[in-house]
Amino acid sequence: MAAVVLFVRSQWRRHWRSYLVVAGVAALVTMVVLSAVAGARRSPGAFDRLRERSNAADVAVITFADVAPDAERLARIAAVDGVAEVAWLQEMFVRPAGSDLFPTYDLVVLAGEIDPSVAVSGALVIEGRRPDPTRVDEVAISEKLADELGLVVGDTVPLESFSEKELARADDAGGFAVPDGPTLHVTVVGIVRSPSDFGRYRGVLRLTPAFADRYGSAIRTWGHVEIRLDDSQLVDDPVRLDSFTEAIGVLVSDLSGGDHEFTASYFADRGQTNDGLETVASALWIVGAIAAVAGLMALVLLLSRTSSLVVAEQHVMAALGWTRRRNAIAVAAVIAPAMGAGALLGAALSLWAAPRALVGLAGRADPDHGAIRFDGIVVVGGGVFAAALGCVVAVAVGALSTRSKRSGLRRSGGRALVGMGRPLAVRLGVRRVLASDRSPDRRSNRAAAVAVAVAAAGAVAALTVAASIVRLQHDPRLVGGSDQRALGGEAIGTFDRVLPLLERDDRVQDLAAIHIVFAFGPTARPGTDVSAVVFDVIRGHLDTSILSGRLPQQTDEVAFGPATLDDLGVEVGDETELAADGRTASYRIVGEMLFPTGDFEHDRGIAMTVGAAARLVGDVRDVDGVHQIVFQWAPAVDAGAADQELANLGIAIFTNGSAVLPGSVINLGDVAGLPRWMALFLATLALAALAHALATTRRSAGRELAVLRALGLRRRDALVTIHVQAVSIIVLGLVVGCPVGLVLGRLVWAPIATQANVIVDTIWPGGQIAIAAGAMIVTASVTALLPAWRAARASLDLALRVE
Numbered sequence: 001m002a003a004v005v006l007f008v009r010s011q012w013r014r015h016w017r018s019y020l021v022v023a024g025v026a027a028l029v030t031m032v033v034l035s036a037v038a039g040a041r042r043s044p045g046a047f048d049r050l051r052e053r054s055n056a057a058d059v060a061v062i063t064f065a066d067v068a069p070d071a072e073r074l075a076r077i078a079a080v081d082g083v084a085e086v087a088w089l090q091e092m093f094v095r096p097a098g099s100d101l102f103p104t105y106d107l108v109v110l111a112g113e114i115d116p117s118v119a120v121s122g123a124l125v126i127e128g129r130r131p132d133p134t135r136v137d138e139v140a141i142s143e144k145l146a147d148e149l150g151l152v153v154g155d156t157v158p159l160e161s162f163s164e165k166e167l168a169r170a171d172d173a174g175g176f177a178v179p180d181g182p183t184l185h186v187t188v189v190g191i192v193r194s195p196s197d198f199g200r201y202r203g204v205l206r207l208t209p210a211f212a213d214r215y216g217s218a219i220r221t222w223g224h225v226e227i228r229l230d231d232s233q234l235v236d237d238p239v240r241l242d243s244f245t246e247a248i249g250v251l252v253s254d255l256s257g258g259d260h261e262f263t264a265s266y267f268a269d270r271g272q273t274n275d276g277l278e279t280v281a282s283a284l285w286i287v288g289a290i291a292a293v294a295g296l297m298a299l300v301l302l303l304s305r306t307s308s309l310v311v312a313e314q315h316v317m318a319a320l321g322w323t324r325r326r327n328a329i330a331v332a333a334v335i336a337p338a339m340g341a342g343a344l345l346g347a348a349l350s351l352w353a354a355p356r357a358l359v360g361l362a363g364r365a366d367p368d369h370g371a372i373r374f375d376g377i378v379v380v381g382g383g384v385f386a387a388a389l390g391c392v393v394a395v396a397v398g399a400l401s402t403r404s405k406r407s408g409l410r411r412s413g414g415r416a417l418v419g420m421g422r423p424l425a426v427r428l429g430v431r432r433v434l435a436s437d438r439s440p441d442r443r444s445n446r447a448a449a450v451a452v453a454v455a456a457a458g459a460v461a462a463l464t465v466a467a468s469i470v471r472l473q474h475d476p477r478l479v480g481g482s483d484q485r486a487l488g489g490e491a492i493g494t495f496d497r498v499l500p501l502l503e504r505d506d507r508v509q510d511l512a513a514i515h516i517v518f519a520f521g522p523t524a525r526p527g528t529d530v531s532a533v534v535f536d537v538i539r540g541h542l543d544t545s546i547l548s549g550r551l552p553q554q555t556d557e558v559a560f561g562p563a564t565l566d567d568l569g570v571e572v573g574d575e576t577e578l579a580a581d582g583r584t585a586s587y588r589i590v591g592e593m594l595f596p597t598g599d600f601e602h603d604r605g606i607a608m609t610v611g612a613a614a615r616l617v618g619d620v621r622d623v624d625g626v627h628q629i630v631f632q633w634a635p636a637v638d639a640g641a642a643d644q645e646l647a648n649l650g651i652a653i654f655t656n657g658s659a660v661l662p663g664s665v666i667n668l669g670d671v672a673g674l675p676r677w678m679a680l681f682l683a684t685l686a687l688a689a690l691a692h693a694l695a696t697t698r699r700s701a702g703r704e705l706a707v708l709r710a711l712g713l714r715r716r717d718a719l720v721t722i723h724v725q726a727v728s729i730i731v732l733g734l735v736v737g738c739p740v741g742l743v744l745g746r747l748v749w750a751p752i753a754t755q756a757n758v759i760v761d762t763i764w765p766g767g768q769i770a771i772a773a774g775a776m777i778v779t780a781s782v783t784a785l786l787p788a789w790r791a792a793r794a795s796l797d798l799a800l801r802v803e
Contacts, residue, residue, distance in 0.1 A: 005333075021692045022302050022335070023342035025685065026386075029295025030346025031353050032681055034382040036288035038350065038375045039357025043281040046358070046366040047195065047273045053367045054124055055085070055116040056195045056267035057226035059235065061252050063260045066090060066212075066221040073251065077225060080247045082240070084230040087120035088112065090212045093167065093220040094205070096149060097158040097183060101202060107145075108196050108204045108266050110224070111212035114140060121194070121226045121267045123206060124367055128153035128190035136211045140190040143364065145203025151188050159184045161219040176652040181219045186211075196266040198273045198365060200597075200663070204266075225252055226265055235264070272663035276361040279667040283674050284357060291681060294458060298685040301447045302692050303335055332391075340387045347383025354378075360670025445729060448693035452733025452776075453740075455686035460741025460769055461748055462675035462682070467765035468749045469672040472665055478759040479665050480594030480602040482543040484510060484632045486654045487646070495627040498651055502631055503538065507642060509634040510540030513610070516626040517617065520606055522568055523577040523584060530564060532606040533595060534613040534620050542630065544607075545759055548572055549591030555611040559591035562757045563603040578606070580616040587612065594757070602662040603757035664756040683772065687779055690729055694722065694787040726784035727777055734773050 050056075068088055069077075078086045089112035093103045101107040113133055116122025123130075123140060131138035141151060151157065161181030170177035186207070196204050212221060227248070234240050245262045252260055355370050363369050472478055487498060495513070502508050515534040522530065535542055544551055549572045552559050558576070560568070570576055570589060577586050587608070595605040613620050621627065633639045643653050661669075746762045753760040 018692060018695050019334070019338040021688060021695065022299070023338040023345070025295070025299060025302060025688045026339050026342025027346040027349065028681075028684065028688075029291060029299065030343045030383070030386045031349040032291045033288050033295065034347060034350035034378050034386075035353040035357045036284045036291060037382065038354035038378045039359070039362070040281045040284035040288065041375060041378065042354075042366070042373065043284065043358060043362035044274070044277050046277055046362050047198070050124070050193065050365050050367045051195050051267065053116065054122050054194050054267070055120055055228065057087070057121045057265035058229040058232050058268045059227050059262065060265040061225040061227070061248055061260055061262050062091070063223040063225070063252055065259070066216045066223055068223065069225065069252070074225075077227070077248060077251050080244065080251070082229055082231060082234050082244050083227055085120045085228040087226045089121065089224040089226055090209075090216065091222040091224055092207060092212060092216070093162040094159045094181075094184070094207075095161075095179075097160040097179075099149070102177075103162075106200070106202045108201050109207065110196075110204070110266070111207040111221075112209055114192065114194075114206050120228050121196070121265065123192035123194035126191045126193050128188070130192075131189050131206065131208045133208050134210050135208055136214050137184075137186050138189045138208060139186040140192045140206040141188055142197040142204035143191055143193055144197060145205070146188070146191050148203060153188055153191060155188045156185055157188060159186060161215070163218060164220045167220050182215060184215065193364070193367070194267065195269065195273075195365075198269055198276075198361070200272070200661075200666070201266075224265075226267070272666070273361065273365065275663060276667035276670055277365065279664075280358075280360055280362040280671055283671040284359075287674055287678055290458065290678060294455065294682055294685060297454060298451055298689055299339070301451050301689055303339075336391045340391055343386035343389070344383055347379055347386065350379060350382070359673060361667065362670075445693055445725065448689045449729045449732045449736075451689035452686040452730055453737035455682040455689075456734050456737025456773075457741040457744055459679035459682045459772065460738050461745035462679040463765050463768050463772070464742060464745025464762060465749050465752070466672050466675035466679075467763040467768065468745075468753070468761065469668050469675075471761060471763045472753070472758060473661065473669045473672075475761070476596075477543065477545055478761055479662050480545045480596050480600070482596065482630070484543045484630050485643070486514070486628050486630050487651055492621055492627050494651075495621075495629060498646075499629055501649075502629060507634055507637045508539065508631050510543070510630075510632040511538045512536060512540075512542045512630045513538065514626075514628040514630050515610070515613070515620040515623070516600075516628070517580075517613065517620060517623050518625060519580045519623070520616065521579050523579050530604065530606050531595075531600050532608060532613070533600075534608055534610055536610040540632070543632075545594035547592040547594065547757075547759060549589075549593075551593070552590055552608050552612060555609065555615060556585075556587055557590045557608070557612065558587040559593045559607040560589055561595055561601075561603045561605045562592055563601065564605060565589075565592060567604075578616060581618075583616050585615040594759070597662045602664075662756075662758075665758065668752070668756060679772065683776060686730075686733065687776065687783060690726060690780055691783050693729065694726055694784055722787055723781055723784045726780045730777050730780040734776070738769060738773070 068090075074086050074088065077083060089110045091103070092109045092111055094109050095101045095103060095107055103109050110121075112121075113119040114123045114130055116124070125140075126143060128140075131140050139157065141149075141157075146152070149157075160179035160183050162177055162179055163181045166180045167177050192204075192206060194204065194206075225248075229235075234244060248262065249260065351372055351374070354375070355372060358366050358369055476482060487494070499513060502511055513536040517532045517534055518529060520530055520532045542551065546559075547562060549559065558578070560570070560576075565571060568576065572589050572592055574589050575586055576589055577584055591607070593607060594602050595607075596602070610620060617623050633642050646653055742764055745764070749762050750760050
């Protein structure tokens with residue numbers, strides 16, 4: 001045993017840089033894997049923890065009037081079976097002046113106490129303080145909105161407001177409302193986080209009760225009875241829910257003349273938010289798995305070369321009486337400390353890195369984002385497992401490396417793939433990578449090239465997925481949106497007034513009438529209503545997102561969203577029966593398509609022609625719904641000027657910039673950064689493998705270069721040789737890995753996009769790949785500086801004495 005200890009000390013003293021590289025890579029891999037696992041375990045519960053900390057409501061009763069219930073009324077509501085707590089908030093129609101935000105559509109504006117210790121549906125202060133309930137000029141703003149508007153604590157924000165009269169006029173005319181209420185100035189005193197920040201809303205403003213008391217009469221204000229349930233499962237039980245809503249309705253009906261709406265609270269958006277958190281968790285699990293596999297492969301490649309340093313001296317140890325078993329023990333004893341120490345260091349570093357693994361929605365929703373929370377199972381269990389696995393790998397490498405006592409000395413007379421012409425230094429560097437002999441340093445270089453190829457393939461695939469996710473966020477046609485313009489609303493008057501104008505306008509290239517009807521029900525699912533797009537293409541074409549099949553054309557044809565097809569258990573080509581207004585009709589499914597988010601979920605709905613809808617509801621113009629006109633100007637037309645002409649006539653134009661992204665797309669956007677970090681991690685492993693190969697082959701390179709220098713090779717040529725060797729390893733790996741990565745990226749992205757029910761459009765980020773490849777080549781050249789300098793400066797006497 002003493003001999004083994006002396007041998008280990010000797011090896012560490014001579015090759016400590018190589019073992020530090022192994023330890024560093026082991027620490028990096030362990031940290032990334034454990035951080036991803038810890039983040040994956042913590043992410044799904046982030047929203048529920050935030051709801052608990054902020055005392056969030058589950059349901060709300062909106063009274064469409066500003067009539068506050070007294071304390072006795074609130075007490076009676078709180079006494080209803082199923083109610084845990086109740087509070088009164090007021091929703092006010094104001095917005096930051098000059099913004100395109102609109103209350104209830106993409107902005108939540110609430111007035112009321114926000115301290116969660118005393119009120120339902122409070123907020124956690126991230127920066128600053130809570131507004132003083134008695135001040136009219138103080139506001140708290142959500143983190144996302146503060147970032148979008150560039151606001152910090154202490155800034156003054158002008159607010160513009162809408163009166164009840166103006167909003168009623170806009171509803172009747174089917175156009176935009178113009179702020180006509182008072183313009184007020186408030187000071188941002190706090191940046192806050194609450195469950196209402198999430199979902200499809202772009203931001204939240206929290207005003208004070210004093211603000212509502214002073215300005216409520218001049219601004220449209222709706223009352224909110226916010227209710228926290230003692231059993232959140234109540235909303236999933238139809239019988240209990242009916243009884244509950246009836247009891248609550250009796251207590252609030254006289255607050256607004258019987259006009260009220262029972263709905264989920266702004267603070268209870270569990271569906272989309274929890275789906276997003278599950279997406280984050282799944283992405284982190286995938287990152288952890290890929291990091292573990294890639295890291296293990298990189299470590300095995302590093303260790304195979306490290307072990308060859310030890311095995312190369314087996315002939316000496318064999319002369320001293322060492323057996324193969326003792327050689328294996330010696331190799332394992334040399335490698336195990338680096339692997340074990342690296343794994344334990346990585347486990348310790350994961351405590352710091354784990355909070356930063358809460359990416360996207362998980363980071364925004366977690367009430368303790370950035371705080372270190374000790375996860376004993378991950379840190380202790382993962383650290384011990386990683387250290388044990390490292391030791392097992394060390395033993396396995398030691399056993400395999402001693403299968404042939406002369407494996408470290410074997411040479412092959414294999415033919416070189418690169419001749420020895422001029423320029424000599426360049427050819428030498430390339431030959432050290434491509435030569436076909438089986439010497440340990442050549443095998444090490446080729447192993448490094450394999451590591452770079454694998455890393456390049458993974459990195460390119462990750463960048464491809466990231467670019468495809470980004471494209472999904474910006475191309476509405478992939479998610480059911482359109483590049484065409486739209487106008488109109490619930491009022492048929494605007495529809496009838498504008499359609500003839502556009503029909504007579506020769507500048508209009510595409511024109512279609514759209515009616516959104518909410519009363520169609522598949523007879524296969526009684527009691528289920530599905531929203532339908534009823535269209536009439538007047539000119540040109542209707543821009544739609546078709547997944548398969550085509551757009552309906554005949555009166556007996558329909559197209560369904562992919563989720564609707566799944567719900568009904570049918571597919572394109574099948575027959576289906578729909579019902580509305582007591583009538584039924586059969587249709588053939590000819591297409592699978594997506595719908596614009598807003599009145600629809602992007603993957604649920606029905607599309608049919610006006611003639612097909614007439615079989616069920618008659619004239620769709622007489623049906624309660626949304627009546628819109630979709631059109632597009634011809635390419636030669638100045639679209640901005642033409643839009644302004646319509647605006648001067650009081651006609652509001654909607655473009656794809658106003659589109660709301662589907663929840664699944666928002667969820668994918670929250671993890672778009674993870675593939676880029678994975679690409680960086682893989683590139684780091686590749687460079688570590690390269691650095692290790694250069695460091696461990698310096699001795700053999702030094703001997704070879706010393707012989708050539710004795711024959712007249714200049715020191716500068718020796719430097720160039722090592723640099724070319726490093727660059728050749730990288731280039732060879734990139735040439736092999738990049739095409740594989742492009743194919744792999746498409747194979748990975750296709751099922752992700754299909755599961756999200758969006759059009760599969762794989763983006764190959766050529767610019768990013770080129771920049772990453774260039775950065776790796778430059779980094780490789782820099783990495784080669786030290787071993788090249790040491791090889792060039794090596795003493796010829798010492799180098800040749802061994803020969």
